[in-house]
Amino acid sequence: MADKEKLLEVKDLKKYFKVSRNDTLKAVDGVSFDIYKGETLGLVGESGCGKSTTGRTIIRLYEPTAGQVVFDGKDIAGSLGTSGKKELTRRMQMIFQDPYASLNPRMMVNDIIAEGLDIHGLVKSKKERLERVYDLLETVGLNKEHASRYPHEFSGGQRQRIGIARALAVEPDFIIADEPISALDVSIQAQVVNLLQELQEKRGLTYLFIAHDLSMVKHISDRVGVMYLGNMAELATSDELYDHPLHPYTQALLSAIPVADPEIERSRERIILKGDVPSPINPPSGCRFRTRCPFAKAVCAEIRPNWHEVEEGHWVACHLHDDSVTMG
Numbered sequence: 001m002a003d004k005e006k007l008l009e010v011k012d013l014k015k016y017f018k019v020s021r022n023d024t025l026k027a028v029d030g031v032s033f034d035i036y037k038g039e040t041l042g043l044v045g046e047s048g049c050g051k052s053t054t055g056r057t058i059i060r061l062y063e064p065t066a067g068q069v070v071f072d073g074k075d076i077a078g079s080l081g082t083s084g085k086k087e088l089t090r091r092m093q094m095i096f097q098d099p100y101a102s103l104n105p106r107m108m109v110n111d112i113i114a115e116g117l118d119i120h121g122l123v124k125s126k127k128e129r130l131e132r133v134y135d136l137l138e139t140v141g142l143n144k145e146h147a148s149r150y151p152h153e154f155s156g157g158q159r160q161r162i163g164i165a166r167a168l169a170v171e172p173d174f175i176i177a178d179e180p181i182s183a184l185d186v187s188i189q190a191q192v193v194n195l196l197q198e199l200q201e202k203r204g205l206t207y208l209f210i211a212h213d214l215s216m217v218k219h220i221s222d223r224v225g226v227m228y229l230g231n232m233a234e235l236a237t238s239d240e241l242y243d244h245p246l247h248p249y250t251q252a253l254l255s256a257i258p259v260a261d262p263e264i265e266r267s268r269e270r271i272i273l274k275g276d277v278p279s280p281i282n283p284p285s286g287c288r289f290r291t292r293c294p295f296a297k298a299v300c301a302e303i304r305p306n307w308h309e310v311e312e313g314h315w316v317a318c319h320l321h322d323d324s325v326t327m328g
Helices: 051-058 081-091 109-119 126-139 144-148 156-168 186-203 214-220 238-243 248-255 262-267 298-302
Strands: 006-018 024-036 040-044 066-071 092-095 174-178 206-210 223-228 231-237 308-311 314-316
Touching: 006 051, 006 206, 024 051, 024 206, 024 231, 040 051, 040 214, 051 092, 051 174, 051 206, 081 092, 081 109, 092 156, 109 126, 109 144, 109 156, 126 144, 126 156, 156 186, 186 206, 186 214, 206 214, 214 238, 223 238, 223 248, 231 238, 231 248
Parallel strands: 040 206, 040 223, 092 174, 174 206
Antiparallel strands: 006 024, 006 066, 223 231, 231 314, 308 314
16 A cells, blocks of 8 residues: 555554543553545444444544544644634544434434534535535435435435435545444445445545444455454455454454355354453453454463554454464
């Protein structure tokens, strides 16, 4: 990816939540990755691994505890001020997981979509405002008659299209899609993903696509990152990650993807992880995956694995693939 320009650099990002006087939940604990202009980076992992918190911290819905978020050459993890935050929200938008909860039920669709236009002063008249709303509705596969309706009058897929239109209204460069299809029927999921891909091609958008569905993530993503308990486990191009997974956790996740061919499905080996995901309040020492890893050794409990590049573009945090560490 050396010939591509970086839009976002996340460096050792941490987000901790104080849950009691003595307990701190380490939701994101030292995550690093880059996103290049015009690409889609998929972020996957089990529920509670910190992927949604990572997205919300990047866009500053949560204040970072530590680390850097460099967006288009500027560190946005520190103090931004009112004008800085306003500019950030114009260039960086979010599509939320639940289209039922993310739309204000008391607002009509035209006001929901145009809210960003009003805040940033992007339209000069009511007529221009309404024309922009109509254009955005048509862009996402709806029509202008929908502008005067309320969210409860729409299906889940239609509501998510309204959420996409709202995100597009301010013409952002970067969109964080936080599990945008998980609350939708399977028949609608492909339509929404195809819409996102069409919009990316037409508008030159860059995506962070957060999801559970590994097969859908492969379909939409140029590269895929795997998270486990607040840490990055592996990152590579979609084909490389799915064809040659290095981290035992990635291997287990991929082995759970159903195969359409019944004969292959019956004969292929599944990796069943034992035990439950540890608590992020009291994570294991060393490698956080070691308590469920079939290959764990003594060093895994003592030393946290380095996040390093095994080969060009393929990153992993695992002692099995670190020549500087002796497994014992």
